[in-house]
Amino acid sequence: MAGPLSHIRVLDLSRVLAGPWCGQNLADLGAEVIKVERPKTGDDSRAFGPPWLKDATGRETQESAYFASANRGKKSVTVNLSKPEGQAIVRELARVADVLIENYKVGDLARYGLGYEDLRKINARLIYCSVTGFGQTGPYRERPGYDFMIQGMGGVMSITGERDDLPGGGPQRVGIPIADIMTGMYATIAICAAIAHREKSGAGQHLDLALLDTQVGILANQGMNYLATGQAPGRIGNAHPNIVPYQPFKTRDGDVILACGNDNLFNRFCEVAGCQHLTKDPRFATNSKRVENRAEITALLADIFARRTTSEWCEALEAAGVPNGPINNLKQVFEEPQVVARGMKIEVEHPAAGKVPLVASPMKFSDTKLEFRNPPPMLGQHTDEVLRGLLRMDDAAIARLRADGIV
Numbered sequence: 001m002a003g004p005l006s007h008i009r010v011l012d013l014s015r016v017l018a019g020p021w022c023g024q025n026l027a028d029l030g031a032e033v034i035k036v037e038r039p040k041t042g043d044d045s046r047a048f049g050p051p052w053l054k055d056a057t058g059r060e061t062q063e064s065a066y067f068a069s070a071n072r073g074k075k076s077v078t079v080n081l082s083k084p085e086g087q088a089i090v091r092e093l094a095r096v097a098d099v100l101i102e103n104y105k106v107g108d109l110a111r112y113g114l115g116y117e118d119l120r121k122i123n124a125r126l127i128y129c130s131v132t133g134f135g136q137t138g139p140y141r142e143r144p145g146y147d148f149m150i151q152g153m154g155g156v157m158s159i160t161g162e163r164d165d166l167p168g169g170g171p172q173r174v175g176i177p178i179a180d181i182m183t184g185m186y187a188t189i190a191i192c193a194a195i196a197h198r199e200k201s202g203a204g205q206h207l208d209l210a211l212l213d214t215q216v217g218i219l220a221n222q223g224m225n226y227l228a229t230g231q232a233p234g235r236i237g238n239a240h241p242n243i244v245p246y247q248p249f250k251t252r253d254g255d256v257i258l259a260c261g262n263d264n265l266f267n268r269f270c271e272v273a274g275c276q277h278l279t280k281d282p283r284f285a286t287n288s289k290r291v292e293n294r295a296e297i298t299a300l301l302a303d304i305f306a307r308r309t310t311s312e313w314c315e316a317l318e319a320a321g322v323p324n325g326p327i328n329n330l331k332q333v334f335e336e337p338q339v340v341a342r343g344m345k346i347e348v349e350h351p352a353a354g355k356v357p358l359v360a361s362p363m364k365f366s367d368t369k370l371e372f373r374n375p376p377p378m379l380g381q382h383t384d385e386v387l388r389g390l391l392r393m394d395d396a397a398i399a400r401l402r403a404d405g406i407v
Helices: 018-028 084-095 147-153 178-201 211-217 220-229 263-273 287-292 294-305 310-319 330-335 337-341 383-389 395-403
Strands: 009-012 032-037 052-054 060-064 074-078 099-102 127-132 206-210 246-250 255-259 324-326 345-350 354-359
Touching (some): 009 018, 009 084, 018 099, 018 127, 018 178, 032 084, 074 383, 099 178, 127 178, 147 211, 178 206, 178 211, 206 211, 246 294, 255 294, 255 310, 263 287, 263 310, 310 324
Parallel strands (some): 009 032, 009 099, 032 074, 099 127, 127 206
Antiparallel strands (some): 246 255, 255 324
């Protein structure tokens, strides 16, 4: 069977990461996603290299790995939105689309007659998803927003990184653009919900997704820790604010993560580690006490872990059913037997680079299985196909548009 969204057509006017990530999710789910890009340059992230994709001979192409990470499964159409003729093309594409994704500054597309209020007049069923740094309302709505600054403003850097009083202490951003990615994920959820609502109402709607809202929204337990106490949590490195032990420890030859999410698991760990006496110590008998006496229990466990190798600890803890794991680099990640078995690395044919490795979607369906047929598109690869197939333009009309710099 086709993917669960194979009946949906998406017009993706977004660029870089948050919006494109949403568009890629929808493409993975089977939607036809038409990515509209600027002629000649395209999505900004096409220039975010090196690294670049390599062809079968190992030679670098001009296709960036960054762009490839968020645009598989899409069709690329180049349109000059600054020209009335280009605006007309997008308007006609919106007429036959189910969803439109955009991440222009607030009000920019309205200047071209491509805002939500403009397009709903020609397609009342259109789900119009706007992705911005700060949203469509509020005093910051006109500011540009980038992941790094949003991580700072949204609080995650205040709780990420080593303690200030330790070597290497200070605020750290997350190693991936988490605000962008999670905004793209929330946008995907919102679009799917709006599609479901449209099945009942027959009407589309405007979705307003903001990076800052998302970053605040995913503070999760740390956000509630603050709201419950009025005290802003600080950076505690790799430790957990509410669970002990739940952190990495140095072994004889590396590192291992121990995750004792409850007292039973802590008791099992102590049996494996030969330190059952710790479970009888009133300072460490319960999780709440271990949190209160974090420094003492951590020092004791650090000495214990240093006696064995990482593989020895992982094998022993796994046999006892105690959650654990090594700290893998990305080479090791893609060699993990579980990652291999779950098919998280895929290959698709690319017109310039031959077989291209990509990271698969983690979504798995029993009936409507996801298929990864199409690679990240080359710039303007599908312009003629879309103009001819969807807008019924003939070769002469398309040639005129090219000659005038519209596509």
